[in-house]
Amino acid sequence: MVPPTGRPLPTTGGAVLSALPASEDEPPLTLPRDPAREAARRELSKRMYHENDPSWFQRALNAFWDWVGKVFDAASAATPGGGLGLVVVIVAALALVGALWWRLGTPRRLPTSSTALFDDRPRSAAEHRTTAEAHAARGHWNQAVQERMRAVVRSLEERALLDVRPGRTADEAASAAGRVLPAHADRLRTAARDFDDVTYGGRSADDGTYRRLTALDEDLERTKPVLTSSAHSTVHSARRGAAE
Known part of the structure; x- marks a missing residue:
């Protein structure tokens, strides 16, 4: 740059003059690099x-899409057929997942019978049946099934075919009842699973x-137990406990 005087602006170590001198008699004004950079x-x-x-x-979204683009580019380079091949692979994977979902249904938590079958308030089999029928009349099938299963187990306890155990689970009750009533062992296990x-x-x-559980309850009422040696001891101890 040439000032009006016709002489170029002097520099010192790469620094540029920040202003023209007031006169030719005054020394040139310079600004060092670091202060100039800080001022800028x-x-x-x-x-x-x-x-x-x-x-x-928006910056985060742009960074995300840049990352997706890089991943897609890398996958396209590694997939036969490039981008079109990658799209085919993704569509096939989604179709496979959809087919498995349709075939197996929504994943559910595996049931665990870790809680006692009965609550703290003891009720008779007749009371459980009445409550079950009331739930069924309103279409509350879950509660109806629960109460009917409790009626089944309580009925077996009242007949001294099972010993009274407040902490018993449905699986335990079905297993014990199946030994006394072997003709209904499979149906009892199914009822416990339900x-x-x-x-x-x-x-x-x-x-x-x-209805399946209700039919089991009614059939058990008409069935006489098969007293094997182990079942006999179970029934005997249950009757002795009831007598005490």
Whole structure:
């Protein structure tokens, strides 16, 4: 740059003159690099220069899409057929997941029979049956199945075919009753599984589940036990406990 005097502006170690001298007699004014850089940084940090900058959300979104683009490019390079091949692979994977979901249904938590079958307030088998029928009349099949299973077990306890155990689970009751009533062992296990499914497994019962359990309850009422040696000792101890 040549000033009006016709002489070039002097520099010192790469620093540029910040202003023209007031006269030829005065020494030239220079500004070192570091202060000049700091002055420029302060100037550019003013709000007026950043009014149109993207927001933090937009910057994060842009960074995310840049990352997705890099991943897609890398996957396309590694997939036969490039981008089209990658799209085919993704569509096939989604179709496989959809087919498995349709075939297996929504994943559910496996039922665990870790809680006692009965609550703290003891009730008779007749009371459980009445409550079950009331739930069934309103279409509350889960509660109806729970109460009917309790009626089944309480009835067996009242007949001294099972010993009275407040902390017994549905699985334990079905296993013990199956030894005394072997003709119904499979149905008892199914009933216990239905109880666990609606109580702990997050499943929903229906009219068929309840009617199947009701039929089992009625059949058990008419069935005489088969007293094997182990079953006989169980029934004997239950009757002795009831007498005491």
